[in-house]
Amino acid sequence: NAGVTQTPKFQVLKTGQSMTLQCAQDMNHNSMYWYRQDPGMGLRLIYYSASEGTTDKGEVPNGYNVSRLNKREFSLRLESAAPSQTSVYFCASSRTSGSEAFFGQGTRLTVV
Amino acid sequence: EDQVTQSPEALRLQEGESSSLNCSYTVSGLRGLFWYRQDPGKGPEFLFTLYSAGEEKEKERLKATLTKKESFLHITAPKPEDSATYLCAVRGPLPRASGGYQKVTFGTGTKLQVIP
Numbered sequence: 001n002a003g004v005t006q007t008p009k010f011q012v013l014k015t016g017q018s019m020t021l022q023c024a025q026d027m028n029h030n031s032m033y034w035y036r037q038d039p040g041m042g043l044r045l046i047y048y049s050a051s052e053g054t055t056d057k058g059e060v061p062n063g064y065n066v067s068r069l070n071k072r073e074f075s076l077r078l079e080s081a082a083p084s085q086t087s088v089y090f091c092a093s094s095r096t097s098g099s100e101a102f103f104g105q106g107t108r109l110t111v112v
Numbered sequence: 113e114d115q116v117t118q119s120p121e122a123l124r125l126q127e128g129e130s131s132s133l134n135c136s137y138t139v140s141g142l143r144g145l146f147w148y149r150q151d152p153g154k155g156p157e158f159l160f161t162l163y164s165a166g167e168e169k170e171k172e173r174l175k176a177t178l179t180k181k182e183s184f185l186h187i188t189a190p191k192p193e194d195s196a197t198y199l200c201a202v203r204g205p206l207p208r209a210s211g212g213y214q215k216v217t218f219g220t221g222t223k224l225q226v227i228p
Contacts, residue, residue, distance in 0.1 A: 004155070042116075043156070043199070043218040050213050058213075090155050098203045098214025100146055103155030 002026050006091040006104035013081040013111045021076040021107050023091030031097045032074035033058075034066060036087040037106075043090065049074055050097040081111045114139040116219035118200050124225045125190055133185040133222045135200030143214065144203040145183050147176050149196045150221065156199055190226045197221040 006023045013019055025032065034046040045058030047066040055066050063085060065077045074093075078085060088108050092101040117136045125131055137145065144163050148156035160169045162178040169176050173194060175186040185198055204215040 040220060042220040043201075045216075048213050056213060092155070098143070098216055100158045100161050101156075101216070102158060106153070106155050 004091055004093055004102050004104040006089075006107055008107060009105065011107060011109050013078075013109065015082060015111060017081050018077065018079050019081065020078075021089055021091070021109075022073070023075065023104060024073045025091075025093040025102070026072065027093060027095075027102065028071070029093035029095050029102075030071070031094045031099075032068065033092045033094075033101065034064070034074070034076045035090045035092065036060065037090060038087050046076065046089075048097075081109075083111045085109065086111045114202060114204055114215065114217040116200055116202055116217050118198075118219035118222050120222060121220070122223045122225070124227065125187075127191055127226055127228050128189045130186070130188045130190070132187070133198055133224070135183040135185070135219055136181060137183070137200075137202045137217075138181075139202045139204050139217070141205035142202060143205060145178055146201040146203070146216070147174075147183070147185055148199040148201065150199055151196050159198075187224070190224075192226045192228050195224055195226045197223045 004025045030051045033048045035043045044060050049055045049068040052071045067075045091104040094101045115138045119134045147159040150156045160176045165180045173188050177184045199221045201218040
């Protein structure tokens with residue numbers, strides 16, 4: 001009964017390095033999301049995939065790219081990490097676009 | 113622009129001391145209001161969805177209510193295990209394009225601490 005699984009749980013990057021955050025869901029959900037959570041700012045949508053084969057920008061997409069690999073998997077890539085990308089990242093999925101979401105455990109990313 | 117404001121930012125209760133958390137919102141065409149619970153170091157966990165004014169939902173010691181401008185999360189006789197951050201989110205209108213995103217806006221949460 002895994003739900004939404006994201007890896008890694010923690011990561012430290014140097015400025016300019018790249019990395020990919022992985023996410024997989026086993027609930028047969030159509031929609032998937034990447035959020036970042038910063039103190040005092042709430043959850044902000046980075047990118048979403050309303051259904052397999054589609055992706056689109058959310059509220060704060062700059063500096064990120066995504067790939068919806070198949071119905072289960074949705075990855076987030078930082079091409080050239082910046083200190084402003086230090087945050088906690090959450091992957092989520094939902095049965096349909098905008099319906100109640102189920103979240104992964106989060107990735108705590110620090111860019112130094 | 114859709115907005116969600118939660119109050120108070122933090123709340124400290126004695127075990128058994130009932131209280132309410134508030135979520136005020138402005139959205140053009142509310143299509144649902146969500147409550148989530150978030151424990152430290154974990155992702156948000158879905159609690160309730162409310163769709164229309166007057167609707168109520170309950171789960172154990174929690175009851176969520178909805179009016180046209182705000183939602184309340186009532187906590188009756190809380191226990192220490194109810195300590196968490198409670199997030200509210202609103203879903204806006206259906207997208208114009210088929211298959212598009214139905215925007216969800218989150219509040220910043222209320223951090224609840226229940227003291228034994």
